[in-house]
Amino acid sequence: MGEAAHEIALTVNGVLRRTRVPGRRLLSDCLRHDLGLTGTHVGCEHGVCGCCTVLLDGEPVRSCLMFAVTADGHEITTVEGLADGARMSPVQRAFAECHGLQCGFCTPGFLCTVTALLRENPAPSGEEVLEGLSGNLCRCTGYQNIVRAVHRAAEIMAEERAEEA
Amino acid sequence: MKPPPFDHHAPRTLAEALDVLAATGEHGKVLAGGQSLIPLMNMRLAAPAHLVDINRLGGLAAVETGPDGVRVGALARHAQVERSAGAAAVQPLLRQALRLVAHPVIRNRGTAVGSLVHADPAAELPAVLALLGGSVRLARRGGTRDVPAGEFFTGPLESALGPGELAVSAFFPALPPRAGTAFEEVSRRHGDYALAGVAALVRLDGGLRVAAATAACVSAGPVPVVVDVTAACGAAPAGAADWEAAARAVRERIEPEDDIHASADYRRHLTGVLAARALREAARAAVEHADGSAGGYAAGSRAGDGG
Numbered sequence: 162m163g164e165a166a167h168e169i170a171l172t173v174n175g176v177l178r179r180t181r182v183p184g185r186r187l188l189s190d191c192l193r194h195d196l197g198l199t200g201t202h203v204g205c206e207h208g209v210c211g212c213c214t215v216l217l218d219g220e221p222v223r224s225c226l227m228f229a230v231t232a233d234g235h236e237i238t239t240v241e242g243l244a245d246g247a248r249m250s251p252v253q254r255a256f257a258e259c260h261g262l263q264c265g266f267c268t269p270g271f272l273c274t275v276t277a278l279l280r281e282n283p284a285p286s287g288e289e290v291l292e293g294l295s296g297n298l299c300r301c302t303g304y305q306n307i308v309r310a311v312h313r314a315a316e317i318m319a320e321e322r323a324e325e326a
Numbered sequence: 327m328k329p330p331p332f333d334h335h336a337p338r339t340l341a342e343a344l345d346v347l348a349a350t351g352e353h354g355k356v357l358a359g360g361q362s363l364i365p366l367m368n369m370r371l372a373a374p375a376h377l378v379d380i381n382r383l384g385g386l387a388a389v390e391t392g393p394d395g396v397r398v399g400a401l402a403r404h405a406q407v408e409r410s411a412g413a414a415a416v417q418p419l420l421r422q423a424l425r426l427v428a429h430p431v432i433r434n435r436g437t438a439v440g441s442l443v444h445a446d447p448a449a450e451l452p453a454v455l456a457l458l459g460g461s462v463r464l465a466r467r468g469g470t471r472d473v474p475a476g477e478f479f480t481g482p483l484e485s486a487l488g489p490g491e492l493a494v495s496a497f498f499p500a501l502p503p504r505a506g507t508a509f510e511e512v513s514r515r516h517g518d519y520a521l522a523g524v525a526a527l528v529r530l531d532g533g534l535r536v537a538a539a540t541a542a543c544v545s546a547g548p549v550p551v552v553v554d555v556t557a558a559c560g561a562a563p564a565g566a567a568d569w570e571a572a573a574r575a576v577r578e579r580i581e582p583e584d585d586i587h588a589s590a591d592y593r594r595h596l597t598g599v600l601a602a603r604a605l606r607e608a609a610r611a612a613v614e615h616a617d618g619s620a621g622g623y624a625a626g627s628r629a630g631d632g633g
Contacts, residue, residue, distance in 0.1 A: 164331050184334030184377065187368075206327040207365035208432060220405075220434045226364045227435065230334050231357070231381050274431060295516045296429025 169233040173198065174242025182229045189213040191229035192239060200240040200269050204298070211297030214270040215239050221277040240269035243276060251317040252276050252310075261310030263301035271297050275311050284315055329367035333376045340385070340465070343378055343492060348467040350376040352489040357381070358400055361428070361436035362444040378492075386494060391416045395460070395499040400492070404433035404441070416500045418611070419458065419507035419525060423450040426509060429517040442478070443493045445485040448519045448545045450509065452479055456550040457525045457542035460498045464491045472497075479549035504537075505529040506611025510604040511544070512596060514587070520544055521588045522596040524576070526604035528564070530612045536560070536567050539609075541601045545593060546580035553579045555605065564609040572605055573598035 164183040171178050173196060180195045187206070192198045192215070204210035206225045213224040216238035224237075243250045252275050255261065262268045271294070278285065278293040285293065290311045299307060337343035347354045355374035357363060358381070366372035380386060380401060387401040391412035398407055407413055408424040427433055427441065427450050441451040442462055455462070455475040462478050464471050464487060473486045480486055487493055501507065511523030523544040531537040539559050543551045555572035562568065582593035 165333065167334065183331065185329045185331055185367075187328070187364075190328075206368045208361060211429075211431065214431055217435075221431045222435045223361075223431060225368070226361055226432075228334070228357075228360070228364070228377075228379070230336065231360075231379055292516055293430065296431045 167230045167233070169230055171196075171229075171232055171234075172236040174238055180229075184228060184230055186229045187225050188215070188227040188229045188232050188237075189224035191232075192224060192237070195229075198239050198241055202266055202269050204266070209298070210267070210270070211274065212267050212270040214273045214297065216273055216277060219277070219280075221274050238273070240272050243272055250276065251321065252279065252314040255310045255314035255317055256307070259306050259310040259313050261303065261307045263299075263303045267297060267299045267301075271299070271307060275314060278311070279315055279318060283318060285311070327368050329364065330370060330373040332374055335376060335378045336382055337378065337380070338382055340383055340492075340494070341467075343380055343383060344465060344467045344490075346376070346378050347492055348490045350378075354378055354489070356400075356443075356492055358440040359403060359436040360440075361432050362440065362446070380492070389413055393500060395497055396420060397495050397497050398438045399495050400437065400439045402438055404428075404436050404438055405430070407438050408433065417458070417498050417507075418501060419454055419509060419527070420498060422507060422509040423454045423525060426450050426511055426513075426520070426523070432517075439493050439496050442496055443485055443487055445479050445481075445483050445549070447479075447482055447547060447549055450511070450520075450523065450525070450544060453523070453525045453542040453544045453550040454509075455496060455498065456552050457527055457540060458499050460496060462487075462493050463495045463497070464488075465494045466491045470494075482548050501615070502529055504531070504534070504612055504616040506608040506613070506615050508604040508607035508611060510600040510607070512600065522546070522582070522593050522600055524597060524600040524604045526601065526608040528605060528608040528612045530564055530609075530616055531561075534564050534613060534616060536562055536564060536609065539567070539572060539605055541572070541576055541605060543576065543580050543597050543601070546582050546597055548581075551580050553601075555601075559605070564613050567605075567609060569602040569605045569609075573602040576601040 166181040202212040204212035208226045215224045335346045353375040357377045357379045386399040388399040390397045396413045414421040461472045509525045511520035513520045525542045529538040558575035559567040559572040577598040582590045
């Protein structure tokens with residue numbers, strides 16, 4: 162079938178990337194297949210599991226519920242873009258420290274969601290953390306440690322802000 | 327689990343979008359936030375031949391508030407409307423309902439108008455529009471029409487939107503003086519579809535007695551079910567109205583269905599409980615609104631799962 166291809170340009174993790182995609186290419190598949198960024202995981206492909214969550218212009222969105230053509234001209238941050246060079250981000254360090262992952266499949270989505278959550282709300286309550294995480298599923302059911310990791314990440318970020326001040 | 331092929335159209339102006347919709351007719355479908363449409367396409371339950379992607383029509387993203395109400399543009403995301411202090415002041419039910427729509431990440435992308443056009447009887451915003459007596463503005467090449475909520479929702483996932491039409495905005499009327507609202511629902515997890523949910527609007531007279539009370543129920547029929555319970559609860563003082571009688575009136579009117587999550591009987595029971603709870607809270611907010619200064623006053627919507 163001769164599906165029309167669209168030229169798109171995305172800024173992914175700070176790098177301008179150009180590619181050609183059919184209209185139906187999901188952003189999640191564009192990131193993984195066309196751009197080779199396989200850190201973004203694809204679970205349910207209907208917006209329920211949260212594994213494919215990325216940041217679109219800084220806001221967390223489901224990359225499986227967006228066409229790559231719609232993202233043309235926008236900035237995307239994937240899990241590969243969260244670290245500062247070789248140093249993991251505070252959220253990543255907290256997940257490692259608190260063992261906030263078992264198999265790791267859901268982790269990229271959690272990391273992107275939590276990164277945005279803590280930017281909006283640097284000291285969330287227990288209830289706010291639960292609500293913030295409610296759209297991400299972990300089938301290893303390691304939620305206790307994930308919740309602990311979010312609070313720990315908030316602590317690390319507060320400490321780093323205090324050191325900078 | 328991949329969407330079927332389609333022709334992607336990315337108009338730069340509203341006129342261009344309407345031209346494409348006119349040319350493609352029943353084969354054309356509008357893509358805004360995509361949080362309902364793309365799952366349907368990924369599951370191959372929908373296969374439009376043409377998608378008219380309106381995400382470049384920034385002019386449709388406006389949320390305009392005035393003394394008479396809030397007009398929400400087709401590209402305004404749930405999160406944007408939820409954050410709007412102006413919209414919450416003019417019509418507090420918007421923010422109360424939007425907090426219950428899906429998960430925050432979905433609300434970053436999904437649009438309020440898209441939710442109305444999707445016309446899911448289990449969704450919150452159709453109930454809000456129906457309760458408030460709002461309307462949806464439909465544009466097509468060469469004309470525009472405003473369809474009142476009562477005529478807009480025609481069945482499950484069916485609306486009055488015709489081929490070639492684009493829902494450009496929706497209008498949510500302002501909270502009247504001495505009135506209050508509330509939205510109560512129960513879902514298994516925060517962000518899941520509600521097993522049952524009720525939006526309530528209570529208006530008081532000058533003596534702070536109930537002048538009008540209505541409830542809109544989700545998952546209670548093929549379209550949002552609006553029940554006028556004014557007669558049932560009596561013209562009593564706001565704090566002493568018979569909300570249990572109102573709940574009985576609601577239970578008699580609704581037609582919930584069985585599914586794997588809940589039986590129809592349980593949904594009917596639950597809807598009554600939530601109706602009494604929402605009406606009582608709306609009446610409390612109405613008293614506060616009457617006591618307070620001019621301008622809307624958001625009722626202290628309970629955080630958490632709404633249960």
